[in-house]
Amino acid sequence: MAYEIDGNTIEADEEGYITDLSVWTPELAGLIAKDENIEMDDERWEVVNFLRDYYEEYQIAPAVRVLIKAVKKTMGKEKGNNKYLYTLFPYGPAKQACKIAGLPKPTGCV
Numbered sequence: 025m026a027y028e029i030d031g032n033t034i035e036a037d038e039e040g041y042i043t044d045l046s047v048w049t050p051e052l053a054g055l056i057a058k059d060e061n062i063e064m065d066d067e068r069w070e071v072v073n074f075l076r077d078y079y080e081e082y083q084i085a086p087a088v089r090v091l092i093k094a095v096k097k098t099m100g101k102e103k104g105n106n107k108y109l110y111t112l113f114p115y116g117p118a119k120q121a122c123k124i125a126g127l128p129k130p131t132g133c134v
Contacts, residue, residue, distance in 0.1 A: 027055050041122075041129050048076075048126025056124045060115065066119075067103075068112050074098065075125040085130040088118040 027034040027042070029052055035043045040059065042048060053072060057064045064072075078094060086094060088109075094102020103109075109117035109134055118130040 027052060029055055039129065042126050045126055052126065053124050060120055071112060071121050072117040072125045075121055075127060079127050085122045086118060088116060089132045091118045
């Protein structure tokens with residue numbers, strides 16, 4: 025699988041996760057989100073940017089429980105909960121948001 029953007033081919037694995045994290049751009053995120061039937065808005069960008077910062081600090085893509093805890097700690101309980109995050113990313117907040125953020129598939133995600 026691959027994504028085409030600005031005449032460039034961005035390689036991805038069979039599930040759509042990009043294989044070279046350094047090629048990620050917000051434009052690529054928009055393309056991946058479109059492929060996932062996600063309309064990017066401020067709330068979704070907030071989670072995607074949070075995940076990118078988290079990955080930069082810890083070098084790991086968090087599983088959903090860890091993500092919820094971290095979001096709750098940083099953004100408050102109204103955003104750090106299952107219901108809110110699944111509303112934004114219905115196919116799994118960790119899995120789907122990490123894909124859009126250009127991160128590897130979180131450990132523990134099937």
